[in-house]
Amino acid sequence: MSDEPLLRPTEIDRIREGIAAAVLGAPEGLADSLEHDAHGYLRLVDASRVGAEESSRLLREAVQGARAAGHSWDTVGRVLGVSRQAAQQRFSGKAGEAGSSAPPGEGSNAPKRRTLGGLTAFDEMAALEEAGRDGWHVVGYGPFYHEVEASSHPWEHCRVALPSAARHRRMESEGWIPVGAGWFPWRYYKRPLNPGT
Template sequence: MSDPRLLSPQEIAAIREEIAGAVLGGPEGLAASLENDPEGFLRLVAAARVGAEESSRLLREAIQGARAAGHSWDSVGGVLGVSRQAAQQRFAVKAPAAEPGSAIGAQDQVDGAPPRRTITPVTAFNEMAELEEAGRDGWHLVDYGPLFLVVEASDRTWEHRRAFGGQRRRMKAEGWTQVGTWSFPWRYYKRPTDQV
């Protein structure tokens, strides 16, 4: 069911080798301890569990990214080797409730908190344009997910960036604040463009 053209056998082998290397090489001295320390095997189980959890998280976020890029559940299921329904049941993430018939919905408000709104639907191809427009109007990103952005009102203008995971230090040094947790393959950042 999955499309063998997406990854070559060599690419598959390289990914598997890198994951195994990370599991064995992450905990200091783990590989060497397997030669003579029975406790090392329990550390290996713990390291493999962390690797499996991280792989599972990356898979969920990669699927959200594929959906945000406009791929159907049929396509995602095909790559996973399962039906559309199975992929959707396991991996679908729902956007926050929006006002009926509106592309931009109001969020439930906490008394005294700045107003929030949900911008939906967005894709990986138009979300940055939506954030640019929102930032000019004083809205900044506070949450996101597949096909939606949650922005909050402020008295400042904002700029937003999407960067690959390895750029976090540089972005922080340039005054950017990360929004939410890492969303594979990107991280989202914001910073005010004016002073109060």
């Protein structure tokens, strides 16, 4: 990794402005209330808390994404301005199954499931394409894995970088089914295919 900054100052400013605009703009009437309502400042604290929690979640998922893309803990630590050990202690093993959308099946009538492990950001879609052709569809995911469930027909899968609400609605109208809450920066979708497709 070179010593050249990954983001330009103007990009950093746009990110900061975007976060501030989201915190002030999402709660209806918040910005206007700050001129005359002391309660508005408590709403601002709450909105800022939500923004900080979401930023923290995005950072955890971005780190796991960098690891899934093959970057070392040393490299991730350098980007974060901490040691390899500090980055690993803070971010390894805390992701859990954030993308999981269904509990594991149990009992003899439960659908058959398996885990596609050792995946990276660069090969996960090919693995899902192959599994989908064989009748498996994704039901959960996390760093380095996708959990898939067996069905009687083929599936197709796609991932989209943070779709807008309009794009999300359009995809659903085209038969795409969202899986889980997303794994920053991706949102995963699936849809059944007709046999022979």
